[in-house]
Amino acid sequence: MENQEPVLKLRNICKSFSGVQVLNNVDIDLYQGEVHCLVGENGAGKSTLIKIMSGAYQPDRGEILYHGNALRSLTPRWARANGINTIYQEIDLIPSLSAAENISLGNEPLKRSGGIDWASVQDRASRILQDMGTEIDTQVPVGTLKVAYQQMVAIAKALSLNSKVLILDEPTAVFTSSEVELLFSIIQRLKSQGIAILYISHHLDEIFKIGDRVTVLRDGNLIRTAMIAEFDKNSLIKAMVGREIDFSLRNGHKTIRDEMLRVEGLVRSGSAEEISFSLHGGEIVGIAGLVGAGRTEMARMLVGADRPDKGQIFLRGNPVKINSPTQALRLGLGMLPESRKEEGLVLVRSMGENIAYSEVEKSASFGLVPWKRIKSSVQELITTLDIRPTNPHTQVYFMSGGNQQKVVLAKLLAAKCDVLILDEPTRGVDVGARLEIYKLMQRLKEDGKAILMISSDLPEILTQADRVLIMARGRIAGELSAREASEEKVLSIALQLGETTS
């Protein structure tokens, strides 16, 4: 393998987004008939790298060689037409069309009359799926198939285009173990047919099972590329983590107050299995876990955006049934959503209105909105949270990410929330604003608020949280106190559960 030419070779790839270096001089190469695994923590640059390989992003610097030829620029269309195919988690199929038609879409075989040759469409689909060693009903709309089978159809579509390179982005995220086995047998076949496969997964056991080589990224840097046999699980985890921690401003002592929130046996099919934990006033509990572990799904259940199938939520000791986020707010339970722009803020309205939104909601039952009182409380919040600009009439759209985040927090505080769920509170905010948000969280904690912080940023969790709950595959896989917690420990809990369940 080593003495042949790589099919696809990327050299010195650099990419930054609005000043943040996401990839820094990264090299990677794929050989015919190998399964090359790409691993790294959330935010290590894996997605950016595969988007560059598939032409979705252009690198700032660096070289892409395909079959030894340097490509000047790579577009998604060119990549597909020339055998580089990416299967993303969100599957690119047309749900209302059949599998057979999806496979041939854009490349339909025609009869001499110019009409579509449906028999050939059907044959092509059956033949490819047979070659893959899988049986799928090719006639029903793809949207009615299970996700795993949709994934197979997407792979079949890629193969129909004469794929040389197949990039699989977390293909098993929603698979059952038997579906994983099926996918692996397909991958083995494709490998023996000489296709180069780039396999991205958070499940290390999968990587040791299927991979030939592995490339580790950390913070946008290439850490190491080596044969999989040169690693064991611990050394691979070590390679993935191990960056310096700053932001350590948590004050050691905490005064635990009353229990504010308790969750018992929360179940929702497909996203949560028997989740139980409690949260006290005056503490910050961090929820760690990989993307897709079910953290946001759990938060949505807590605030009533989704209904649990089973389980009970207690607020300040009383059992409650929360049917909507509005009701949660009334009960003093507020959430700062992951996508603040879509769920948390009305961007075109003024900051003041956004902050007062839930308060208006609360007082609207009296018929009249007490604007005067609201105005003064808004002004007070702007000062306490140090939101800038301070003018409440500023349109939120024009504010920086960090300040937008503060506006959402102010909104929750205006609604008198004392249980706060913060989903990725520092995503997309710069370093300075990040520190301010941390300070604010610590202050809210000292005021006796109970804070549940979901974060994919491990250093953030380790520096801010008093306790860490680690989620994996819809359940709480472990709990660590601030003193016990380390990146290695958290990550190994988050990763190793994959081994025991699949």
Next chain:
Amino acid sequence: MRQRAIGQQVVSRGVGSSSQFIGWVSRNSAMVALVITFISGSIFIPTFLTRLNLSAILYQYSIIGFLALGQFLVILTAGIDLSQGSMLALTSIVTASLMQNYGVPVAVAGGLAASTLLGLVNGLLVSRTKIPAFVVTLGMLGIARGLALLVSDSKPISIGIEAFNDFGRSNIWGVPVSALLWLLAGLLLTYFLTQRRLGRHIYAVGGSEESARLSGVDVRNIKLIVYGLSGLLTAIGGVIWTARLGSGSPIGGNNYEMESIAAVIVGGGSLFGGVGSISGTVVGTLLFGIINSILNLVGISPYWQGTIKGVLILLAVALSQVRRATGSRQG
């Protein structure tokens, strides 16, 4: 739509057990409703099942049927065309005003060109800008109606050429020629949508625009074409309408787009795009024609008629939601 509007062989399912029968009924609810209303109309209303009444239904609804075919193509791509009624009026005015001086062929060609052109403008705006189809065609609704009023000086234009007017009222063995033309158009479009690449790509665009684009489907031109076809089909309906009336009217076709949208939805189309069939749209159109006729024959006030039709549309959509929910659970 679990039935194969998908351009492939329908897997024949015997209607053996009762659950299969119920499944068949729910998949073909518009057809079932059509048969039921037709039979009950025939039984309870003496003047319903007469040649005069049936051909009256076909005369009127074959014209709305042309609009519905165009509307279906647009809705298939998750778009909407609100300008059909106004475009019909413009075609009618253009045809009538060219008739006296330039003769039938030029007048008909001009009438067809007028709405097709406006349809293409709709398509250009929808596919090349980020303006939503709703807004684009709402604008065109105003523009086309305004042009029709402007050109005609807001007066009807009568047509003196009897050969043209006769065409609008002609029939073969009692079946209006316009209805035959409508069915012919339906058959052609069915072939086009199920057997031709372009037709399948229209389904693909409506199913998932981004996926279609990534598969190499020319999304922009597909959209341009469907709005152009909606204009052309509206124009054909408009020319026939003008001939039947024997004059051009700048205020004709008012609210026809509502009827065509309703026919598409009742016939199994979805405003989210990607599903439905021409045959469903034809059935939906006929169903509205029959209901309209029954309401008229029973002597229900026009004010009530609008309300009743509105309720029927809501019911049909609610039914299709239930159908989709159970359908996906089966899958």
